[in-house]
Amino acid sequence: AQSVSQHNHHVILSEAASLELGCNYSYGGTVNLFWYVQYPGQHLQLLLKYFSGDPLVKGIKGFEAEFIKSKFSFNLRKPSVQWSDTAEYFCAVNPPGNTPLVFGKGTRLSVIA
Amino acid sequence: DTAVSQTPKYLVTQMGNDKSIKCEQNLGHDTMYWYKQDSKKFLKIMFSYNNKELIINETVPNRFSPKSPDKAHLNLHINSLELGDSAVYFCASSKRGVDQPQHFGDGTRLSIL
Numbered sequence: 227a228q229s230v231s232q233h234n235h236h237v238i239l240s241e242a243a244s245l246e247l248g249c250n251y252s253y254g255g256t257v258n259l260f261w262y263v264q265y266p267g268q269h270l271q272l273l274l275k276y277f278s279g280d281p282l283v284k285g286i287k288g289f290e291a292e293f294i295k296s297k298f299s300f301n302l303r304k305p306s307v308q309w310s311d312t313a314e315y316f317c318a319v320n321p322p323g324n325t326p327l328v329f330g331k332g333t334r335l336s337v338i339a
Numbered sequence: 340d341t342a343v344s345q346t347p348k349y350l351v352t353q354m355g356n357d358k359s360i361k362c363e364q365n366l367g368h369d370t371m372y373w374y375k376q377d378s379k380k381f382l383k384i385m386f387s388y389n390n391k392e393l394i395i396n397e398t399v400p401n402r403f404s405p406k407s408p409d410k411a412h413l414n415l416h417i418n419s420l421e422l423g424d425s426a427v428y429f430c431a432s433s434k435r436g437v438d439q440p441q442h443f444g445d446g447t448r449l450s451i452l
Contacts, residue, residue: 258438260440262443264380268445269343269429269443269444269445269446270382270429270431270441270443271443272440272441272442275440277438314380316382320438326372326384326387326395326397327384327441328384329381329382329383331379331380331381332380332381332382334380
């Protein structure tokens with residue numbers, strides 16, 4: 227079945243470490259890609275999105291993601307994480323056609339001092 | 340001035356009961372959604388309405404019935420609640436089209452006793 231995969235279930239990093247969270251999807255054709263973040267006890271917020279153009283997109287709070295079409299990937303990166311980045315991160319893909327957003331299962335990021 | 344507001348925030352009830360969750364958005368969006376997030380944080384779309392009309396109805400039991408009195412509101416009514424309905428339910432809204440970034444409410448944590 228077509229899907230969105232986030233390979234890391236739980237990532238633990240020290241403050242100032244670099245972050246890369248993987249996201250792969252299996253849909254062909256033109257897709258729209260999103261990363262959402264859910265801080266503890268809060269709702270999902272959009273971090274960044276890719277529709278077209280430059281495959282390296284910048285988001286809020288120093289996050290960026292790179293769309294690599296040949297690898298069907300849209301990995302999220304941040305050069306130096308902070309304790310406040312502790313949250314659940316969701317990759318989401320809008321497949322071709324008027325179909326709803328499909329979310330990955332999320333990656334929990336824990337940043338320790 | 341909350342953008343997407345859901346009530347109640349917490350809902351604890353017994354099996355077999357009927358309950359409703361309300362959602363309102365003040366962003367002027369045309370499209371609204373209901374998602375279910377299970378205990379493993381997996382987020383899955385249930386319904387989507389575009390300007391009061393149902394456009395997406397995923398494989399959800401017919402005990403769940405969304406109602407949209409106007410484009411700013413999308414309420415979720417659940418009949419004959421079951422243990423498996425325990426989850427966090429998120430309402431979201433976006434500009435017209437399922438490919439638009441979505442704004443989420445704070446969620447309603449439903450616990451079935």
